[in-house]
Amino acid sequence: MPTVVIASPKGGAGKSTAAVLLGTELAHAGAAVTLLDCDPNRSLTLWAGRGPLPPRVAVLSDVDEAGIVRTIKRHDLDGQIVIVDLEGVASRLVSRAISQADLVITPMRATTLDATVGVRALQLIREEEEALDRRIPHAVVFTMTRAVRSRQHSGIEASLREQGVDLIEPPLMERTAFSALFEFGGNLRTMPAQGNMTAAIGNAESFAQAVYARLAEGGA
Structure with missing residues (x-):
């Protein structure tokens, strides 16, 4: 089953938010x-510790360069989706994770610096x-729009x-509920209401559906 890698060398681009929204949806x-927390900030681990994990979600922390490929392959099982949240630098760990990806998503705020x-x-x-002499499907999602x-x-x-870059629609909007996930844990349906929850859930659902459609097209 597919491995989705969330990668951007820009801190604050929304990598962990995209990973949590995609995984929980x-x-x-x-x-x-299975969410792999490979970011030194340990945002996914923080989220996981805020409350009970949603059903069918597991989080693995402290996955390093030496173990990233082995860990991905161990959890790349039938019926399983692996989502890797990477550190915000260009490193060997990042390259090794990308080499295993069925889809790489680059979150990006719509600013000149982030782009x-x-x-x-x-x-x-x-x-x-x-x-590797093979194509690695990849796409950009705008965040905090x-x-x-x-x-x-x-x-x-x-x-x-x-430039021929695949852009995921819809973008992830700037929503209070998205950032509040790291305060309350769980998912958008279990956390206390924050702003327009119906719109937040709809945005997250559509994002996950767009990602899944790309995975299905790739035969992952």
């Missing part, structure tokens, strides 16, 4: 999900593709599309 839909730094993740993927898109956002999006 896929689990809610019936999949068994400039985020593109480095795409370069890392290309380097791994050349080394607002209902009214700025001119900067539209320009960055247009530039990425012109």
Whole structure:
């Protein structure tokens, strides 16, 4: 079953939020999900410790460079989805995780700085593709976006599309509920209401469905 790697060398891009939303929504839909916390900030571990884990979700912490490939292969079982939350740097651990991916997702805020730094993740993927002599499916998801898109956002999006970058729709909006997951734990359906929960759940569901569709297309 598929391995999804969440990768960006830019801190604060929303990697851990994307990982938790994707994992909990896929689990809610019936999949068994293992989240690998490879970020020194241990955001997934913090989230997992805030409350009972949702059904069908497991979190593994302290996965290092030496063990990342072995850990992915050990949990890459029938009916299982592995989601890897990586550190915000270009490292050997990141490269090794990308080499095992069925899909790499790069979260990116719609700012010039985030786009400039985020593109480095795409370069890392290309380097791994050349080394492995195989295509590694990858896509960008905009994070912390607002209902009214700025001119900067539209320009960055247009530039990425012109370069042939796959953009996941919908983007992950700037929602109180998303950040509050790391305060309360659980998922969007079990945590105390924070803002417009119906809209937050709909956004997260649609994001997970878009990711799953890409995995299905790749035959993972």
